[in-house]
Amino acid sequence: xxxxxxxxxxxxxxxxxxxxxxxxxxxxxxxxxxxxxxxxxxxxxxxxxxxxxxxxxxxxxxxxxxxxxxxxxxxxxxxxxxxxxxxxxxxxxxxxxxxxxxxxxxxxxxx
Numbered sequence: 001x002x003x004x005x006x007x008x009x010x011x012x013x014x015x016x017x018x019x020x021x022x023x024x025x026x027x028x029x030x031x032x033x034x035x036x037x038x039x040x041x042x043x044x045x046x047x048x049x050x051x052x053x054x055x056x057x058x059x060x061x062x063x064x065x066x067x068x069x070x071x072x073x074x075x076x077x078x079x080x081x082x083x084x085x086x087x088x089x090x091x092x093x094x095x096x097x098x099x100x101x102x103x104x105x106x107x108x109x110x111x
């Protein structure tokens with residue numbers, strides 16, 4: 001499979017483009033976070049998912065502030081940065097409804 005770069009940083013091997021906006025409100029295990037950045041494959045959160053180990057699957061929901069629409073998801077906790085306190089989640093399978101939700105968020109950001 002051919003990899004398409006979305007960054008000019010040679011060390012960044014991500015397949016999906018990262019977005020800084022819109023900033024999502026994210027709830028994981030009853031705790032609220034804000035997204036630092038996100039892509040079609042996951043999220044970087046502004047805090048630590050306490051009580052979850054790396055590799056654990058967590059359930060959550062995300063929403064655009066001021067909107068009533070939410071997206072429920074399951075994601076693997078792939079990283080917790082001890083320096084910044086950020087947590088990285090990789091979506092398990094957001095399905096067509098999740099892809100549509102994120103596509104609409106990107107389209108809204110462009111207008």
